[in-house]
Amino acid sequence: MSFAFYLIAALTLAGGLAAVLLKxxxxxxxxxxxxxxxxxxxxxxxxxxxxGFAQILxxxxxxxxxxxxxxxxxxxxxxxxxxxxxxxxxxxxxxAAAVFAMLGWAVIQSLPAVPRGPASTPSVTVLDIGNALIxxxxxxxEIVALxxxxxxxxxxxxxxxxxxxxx
Amino acid sequence: MLGEGILKGLAExxxxxxxxxxxxxxxxxxxxxxxxxxxxxxxxxxPFLVYDGDDWQAGMRCVACQICEKECPPKCIYIVKSTxxxxxxxxxxxxYPARFDIDISVCMSCQICVEVCPFEAIKMDTEFELSTxxxxxxxxxxxxxxxKSNEYYHKIHPTEATAVDAVLAEGKAKAEAKTTTAAIxxxxxxxxxxxxxxxxxx
Amino acid sequence: xxxxxxxxxxxxxxxxxxxxPFAWRPAAGVVLSVVAIVCLFPALFALTTVFERKGLARxxxxxxxxxxxxxxxxxxxxxxxxxxxxxDIVPLSADAAxxxxxxxxxxxxxxxxxxxxxxxxxxxxxxxxxxxxxxxAVGASTExxxxxxxxxxxxKYSLLGAMRAVAQMISYEVPxxxxxxxxxxxxxxxxxxxxxxxxxxxxxxxxHWYIFTPWGLAGFVMYAIAATAxxxxxxxxxxxxxSELVAGYHTEYSGFKFALxxxxxxxxxxxxxxxxxxxxxxxxxxxxxxxxxxxxWIWFFSKLMLSIFVFIWLRGTLPRLRQDQLMNFxxxxxxxxxxxxxxxxxxxxxxxxxxxxxxxxxxxxxxxxVGMAWSGMRxxxxxxxxxxYAE
Numbered sequence: 001m002s003f004a005f006y007l008i009a010a011l012t013l014a015g016g017l018a019a020v021l022l023k024x025x026x027x028x029x030x031x032x033x034x035x036x037x038x039x040x041x042x043x044x045x046x047x048x049x050x051x052g053f054a055q056i057l058x059x060x061x062x063x064x065x066x067x068x069x070x071x072x073x074x075x076x077x078x079x080x081x082x083x084x085x086x087x088x089x090x091x092x093x094x095x096a097a098a099v100f101a102m103l104g105w106a107v108i109q110s111l112p113a114v115p116r117g118p119a120s121t122p123s124v125t126v127l128d129i130g131n132a133l134i135x136x137x138x139x140x141x142e143i144v145a146l147x148x149x150x151x152x153x154x155x156x157x158x159x160x161x162x163x164x165x166x167x
Numbered sequence: 168m169l170g171e172g173i174l175k176g177l178a179e180x181x182x183x184x185x186x187x188x189x190x191x192x193x194x195x196x197x198x199x200x201x202x203x204x205x206x207x208x209x210x211x212x213x214p215f216l217v218y219d220g221d222d223w224q225a226g227m228r229c230v231a232c233q234i235c236e237k238e239c240p241p242k243c244i245y246i247v248k249s250t251x252x253x254x255x256x257x258x259x260x261x262x263y264p265a266r267f268d269i270d271i272s273v274c275m276s277c278q279i280c281v282e283v284c285p286f287e288a289i290k291m292d293t294e295f296e297l298s299t300x301x302x303x304x305x306x307x308x309x310x311x312x313x314x315k316s317n318e319y320y321h322k323i324h325p326t327e328a329t330a331v332d333a334v335l336a337e338g339k340a341k342a343e344a345k346t347t348t349a350a351i352x353x354x355x356x357x358x359x360x361x362x363x364x365x366x367x368x369x
Numbered sequence: 370x371x372x373x374x375x376x377x378x379x380x381x382x383x384x385x386x387x388x389x390p391f392a393w394r395p396a397a398g399v400v401l402s403v404v405a406i407v408c409l410f411p412a413l414f415a416l417t418t419v420f421e422r423k424g425l426a427r428x429x430x431x432x433x434x435x436x437x438x439x440x441x442x443x444x445x446x447x448x449x450x451x452x453x454x455x456x457d458i459v460p461l462s463a464d465a466a467x468x469x470x471x472x473x474x475x476x477x478x479x480x481x482x483x484x485x486x487x488x489x490x491x492x493x494x495x496x497x498x499x500x501x502x503x504x505x506a507v508g509a510s511t512e513x514x515x516x517x518x519x520x521x522x523x524x525k526y527s528l529l530g531a532m533r534a535v536a537q538m539i540s541y542e543v544p545x546x547x548x549x550x551x552x553x554x555x556x557x558x559x560x561x562x563x564x565x566x567x568x569x570x571x572x573x574x575x576x577h578w579y580i581f582t583p584w585g586l587a588g589f590v591m592y593a594i595a596a597t598a599x600x601x602x603x604x605x606x607x608x609x610x611x612s613e614l615v616a617g618y619h620t621e622y623s624g625f626k627f628a629l630x631x632x633x634x635x636x637x638x639x640x641x642x643x644x645x646x647x648x649x650x651x652x653x654x655x656x657x658x659x660x661x662x663x664x665x666w667i668w669f670f671s672k673l674m675l676s677i678f679v680f681i682w683l684r685g686t687l688p689r690l691r692q693d694q695l696m697n698f699x700x701x702x703x704x705x706x707x708x709x710x711x712x713x714x715x716x717x718x719x720x721x722x723x724x725x726x727x728x729x730x731x732x733x734x735x736x737x738x739v740g741m742a743w744s745g746m747r748x749x750x751x752x753x754x755x756x757x758y759a760e
Contacts, residue, residue: 026520030467033513053502061509061542065535068516072528126499126559169742169751173687180428180686187427196431 004045012038025071033064050126208324211291213271214280216313219256223314228288230261235280235289243273244280255286256335257342267310271297287331293323375664378405379491402494406483414635415445421681428685448628455624460523463621467521472622472629475514479633481507482640487562489653489666500561501553504644505546508599511637512538518630519618530617533692534601540699541598541605547707548588548595551714552579552648561644565652574658578651583731584714587738589649591707593679596641598695600634603684607692642676643669697750702741709737 015034022028036059043052086092133141186193197204220226231248247266255261280289292315299305321328373380382405386398419434419442426433434441459468485500487493497503512535519531553559556567570577579585598605619630646652650672653665690698713730720726745751 024464026464027467030517049497049499050502053499053506056506057502057509060513061506062539064513065516065539068513068520069532069535072520072532126502127557168739169746176686177682180682183430184424184427184682184685187430194427194430194432198432198435 002045005042008038008041008045012042026068029064029067029071032067033060036060036064048124050124050129206293208326210293210323211276211278212295213274213276213292213297213308214269214289214313215292215315216267216310217288217290217317217320218314219317221316223311223316224263225253226256227263227310227314228256228286229264229267230255230286230288231264231267232285234283234285238279238283240277240279241273241275243270244268245270257339259342264310267313269308269313270306271308272302272306287335290320290324290327290331371662371664375490375666377664378489378666399494406494407480410480410483410636410639411632413639414632415449416442417635417639417677418448419444420677421684424678424681425685428682452624452628457624457626458621460621462523464521464523467517468621469626471514471518471521472626472633474517475511475633476629476636478507478510478514479636479640482637483643485561486640486643486647487565487652488643488669489664492653492666493562496560496562499559501549501559501564501644501648504561504640505542505549508637508641509542511633512542514633515618518622522618522621524621527618527620530620533607534618537601537605537607537692537695537699538599540696541595541703544591544699544703544707545595545599547704547711548592549644549648551584551588551710554711554714555579555718561647561652565647565654568651569654571658576651576654576656576658578649578654578656580649580651582717583727583734584710584717585649587706587710587713587734589645591703591710592645592649594703595699596645597680597683598699600637600641602634602638602680604687604690605695607689607695638677638680639673642673642680645676646672701750702745706737706741710734 012035015031015036015038018031019028019035022031036055040052040055040059043055183193188194217228218224218226219228231246233246233248236242236244236246245266245268246264249263249265252260253263276291278291281291297306317328317332320331382398382401385401386394389397422444423433423435423441434444437443437447459465482504484494485497485503515534515538516531519527519529519534522528552564556564558564568576568578575581580589597603619627622630646669653669655661655663655665655668713733716733717726717730720729742751749755
């Protein structure tokens with residue numbers, strides 16, 4: 001738990017909190033991007049290079065832009081006049097605290113299973129990830145590829161239908 | 168073949184780039200204001216008033232007929248006719264402009280004033296470096312500023328000036344011929360000449 | 370002697386850092402390298418602006434700036450003073466925080482990209498194992514800054530320009546990555562230093578640069594096209610074309626912020642050319658083995674400036690592409706060819722050494738290009754414009 005970890009954690013938490021507390025939707029999206037960046041830095045601090053850079057490339061480079069486009073193309077870009085919090089905010093808070101407690105308990109329970117010591121820190125290079133994807137995890141890889149193809153085809157079909165309807 | 172046009176275009180620009188260092192035909196820009204390109208003869212910028220001889224007031228061809236003022240599309244010419252007359256190039260007494268102002272910030276160089284002038288008095292100048300810091304007075308030219316000599320006109324538009332001189336000389340000759348015949352006719356009429364005997368022969 | 374000249378910057382850094390106590394040395398070394406990059410590339414940017422203006426001028430039969438300093442070489446100083454002393458106008462209804470952060474984010478992201486480029490033998494700032502991935506990750510962050518700039522200006526035209534720019538950058542991101550993936554496939558590593566080391570071998574005095582292979586040449590051309598589109602450079606500069614959208618997403622920026630956008634665009638051009646040099650042109654390796662005595666950083670920067678010169682040449686030659694034309698080009702032409710290039714590179718790897726793989730790979734690439742070009746021209750997608758006149 002080094003100083004760097006606390007700094008990055010503070011950044012991520014600030015980004016996440018701002019994403020739910022700010023009024024302007026685009027500001028929320030940008031703070032969410034900050035939270036993504038904080039997560040990527042956490043990955044990098046743990047020496048997981050591929051995960052960290054892939055997080056930046058995918059989340060900040062694509063997902064954040066997608067979120068922002070979605071906000072702009074709908075009416076979400078107008079600042080809401082009333083309050084942004086729902087009436088049931090207390091119930092929501094309680095449920096969120098419960099989920100966090102359960103996740104925290106699960107993580108802490110699993111800590112003894114991971115062996116301690118400097119030699120046990122695995123160094124996973126991109127080569128190892130690649131090898132694992134092709135040999136051991138090839139079925140999930142192909143299923144994810146199929147899913148992505150289906151999503152692409154679906155997007156094209158929706159856009160095509162709109163174009164035909166527009167004609 | 169796709170991409171051929173791009174390669175041809177790239178070759179052309181490369182030729183232009185390399186050629187601009189070596190040949191004058193490629194690099195057509197001059198280092199203004201140290202070098203200037205001589206303007207062609209048909210250049211026109213703003214009008215000026217032509218005068219013959221040395222005195223710009225006595226030799227000015229303009230007779231304040233105000234045709235150019237009426238024909239000017241943006242109405243940039245302002246003329247005040249004089250009350251007395253002075254002799255023009257053939258000797259006939261004519262009015263002259265007491266005030267002749269052209270606002271060159273309004274003038275659009277259409278040359279209509281030149282085309283309609285019956286006295287070849289207003290012609291187009293080629294001077295363009297007229298910028299001034301005085302937005303109003305500096306761009307309003309009075310008749311003294313506008314008056315330029317016939318020699319200057321010959322310098323900037325040689326063929327046009329020679330043609331104009333020929334026309335004016337012809338007009339002058341015709342006028343002189345008319346005065347001479349008129350003088351002879353009046354001299355003949357003045358002298359007592361006995362009438363011819365009717366049916367007489369000689 | 371040539372060894373010392375080659376490593377002169379490394380030796381300089383070690384000598385300077387030697388003055389400090391032992392514990393501070395690594396950090397000081399890094400700081401020194403960062404300062405060197407932050408000083409060098411903006412200076413190169415200043416020089417490039419003069420070259421661009423004079424190069425474009427000569428292509429267009431005129432002279433270009435020649436009043437400030439000898440042959441106009443001090444023109445960037447005049448431009449810098451102008452942009453620093455101009456009034457910083459922020460529209461009243463603009464989102465002040467985002468408006469301020471957009472150019473900052475752009476410049477920071479672009480500077481980070483320089484950290485993994487190997488500029489000479491042993492002259493990388495950080496030698497990351499996944500260096501290429503890092504570069505593309507920070508490149509993706511620049512799109513976000515473009516969007517932020519366009520949206521925070523509260524200007525319809527800025528927003529439109531930003532949308533177009535982001536759409537263009539996203540569409541060309543895929544061919545950019547795909548053409549780089551072929552290099553990774555053949556080298557077997559994402560680390561840029563290993564990629565350059567793999568190209569630093571010579572057969573009969575000629576180098577093993579990837580551009581000299583069929584898939585490498587195709588990959589380089591597509592990388593160049595995608596790089597031109599990523600940095601919003603002519604002929605893909607619709608988002609910032611003056612006659613189209615005033616200045617697109619940086620309409621509402623003036624003074625120093627505009628200068629930062631300008632700097633960011635040119636630095637992005639440098640870093641993407643640097644990456645292209647590293648991936649396809651052999652990075653800091655010499656073109657012929659006999660020329661190996663010339664210092665490696667000279668080769669790297671010469672190749673970089675050559676790429677910049679080609680960018681300027683393209684800008685002076687080609688007209689602007691319309692938005693739908695450039696999107697069509699990306700998705701329907703460049704992307705299928707990059708995917709095919711992946712297959713060709715794989716075939717290259719598995720056909721083993723010999724002349725067969727040259728013939729087969731070249732044939733496949735040429736056939737694919739000619740086939741797609743011919744079918745596209747037949748259907749009128751590209752080629753000379755066909756006019757329909759009213760009767």
